[in-house]
Amino acid sequence: MNEQKTETEQQILKAAKQVFTRKGFGGTRMQEIANEAKINKSLLHYYFRSKQLLFEAIFKDTLFEFVGKIKLIFNSEEELITKIPKIVHTYSDYLQKNPYIVIFILRELQAEPKIILKIVEMINIKSFHFFEQINQEVEKGKMKPIKPEHLFINILSLTIFPVIAKPIIMAGLMQGSNELYNQFLEERKEIVINFIFSAIY
Amino acid sequence: MNEQKTETEQQILKAAKQVFTRKGFGGTRMQEIANEAKINKSLLHYYFRSKQLLFEAIFKDTLFEFVGKIKLIFNSEEELITKIPKIVHTYSDYLQKNPYIVIFILRELQAEPKIILKIVEMINIKSFHFFEQINQEVEKGKMKPIKPEHLFINILSLTIFPVIAKPIIMAGLMQGSNELYNQFLEERKEIVINFIFSAIY
DNA sequence: ATTTAGTTTAACCATTTGGTCAAATTTATA
DNA sequence: TATAAATTTGACCAAATGGTTAAACTAAAT
DSSP: OOSSOOHHHHHHHHHHHHHHHHHHHHHOOHHHHHHHHTSOHHHHHHHHSSHHHHHHHHHHHHHHHHHHHHHHHHSOOSOHHHHHHHHHHHHHHHHHHOTTHHHHHHHHHHHOOSGGGHHHHHHOGGGSHHHHHHHHHHHTTSSOOOOHHHHHHHHHHHHHHHHHTHHHHHHHHSTTOHHHHHHHHHHHHHHHHHHHHHHHO | OOSSOOHHHHHHHHHHHHHHHHHHHHHOOHHHHHHHHTSOHHHHHHHHSSHHHHHHHHHHHHHHHHHHHHHHHHSOOSOHHHHHHHHHHHHHHHHHHOTTHHHHHHHHHHHOOSGGGHHHHHHOGGGSHHHHHHHHHHHTTSSOOOOHHHHHHHHHHHHHHHHHTHHHHHHHHSTTOHHHHHHHHHHHHHHHHHHHHHHHO
């Protein structure tokens, strides 16, 4: 997101990311980004020509960060027994710190499932070492048979969903308490790891 | 959603739901709803006064439908062994037919986590028979110990996430093929049931 | 010091958009 | 049938909003 960029340009990108990820394309006002970046609205157009182009810059960057993070942790060489717990921990932490980006990505992708998916294709998820590992362990009979694609999605589901469903979980299960919710997410990590291990071993 | 409502009113609600759930509050134009409903834009205001009020009507209704559906299947008296598979099947089917509403709800809830959550509180998730059942089976040692809240979220995660992440899954794992994706969702049902049973029994 | 290129700003514009209103039309009531 | 009430429409309005432009300012190059 930063390579030889002006300080102003970076301020804009930071502000735009903040506003766009929280309010989406339709809900975002250029003026609000300008305020957030503490610059004149015209500067937004000076650097990015249009709302659409600024949005695309942010969206690509965010999608890349999100999928890149997945790649980083699923693609490591580590053994599965330590890798799966690490995946759950790392990704849970990441999501708790960035609770907006998942819904942002899914939402805008639904509205515009176009070209930008090249980013996802580019990353080539199926080539992650994780997939090979699962296949090997299943072949060796060390693990109950399961297609790596499904296990992959299962792990992501179990870690991502509780974060994006925060408002519903808080209201429905945590008596509206933010503290209880955070505690729930915290204890969840070990429970999810346990759940997965019980299911596959 | 319909009780003594004018035909026009119902047309509006139907159209509004369609547009709002796909484009969100910010991305929706009153004119588009009017077109979709094949009526004059002024009629929208005649029946619902403002965009905000029309939106709230739709949002409440959709949230109620969504959570109500959860209640319906988690609250039944059935034995867990047949109930859990039924939950997965019923909810997966429902979500495949209504792929927009989850993201819609989560997105708008994030933007406005206000009062409307009373609907969720009202439904009183924790009172579902499911929760009692889990506690009982765990007590009796029939099931590995797990808090029902976590199992509840696990089941929802595994069924909901793959539907809302469709664009990413399609691009990243299904070579962009819609057919492969549908097949994936289809075979997933049994796999998820298996996964859950392996984890808890 | 002067010029030049890059950066920033304020004022302004055109379009979009939610919303209003009075007139027209339809439906119900007397 | 005449009248009143409810429904529907088209024209219109004011505010919001993305975008433009020319001028002002800054910093580097000559």
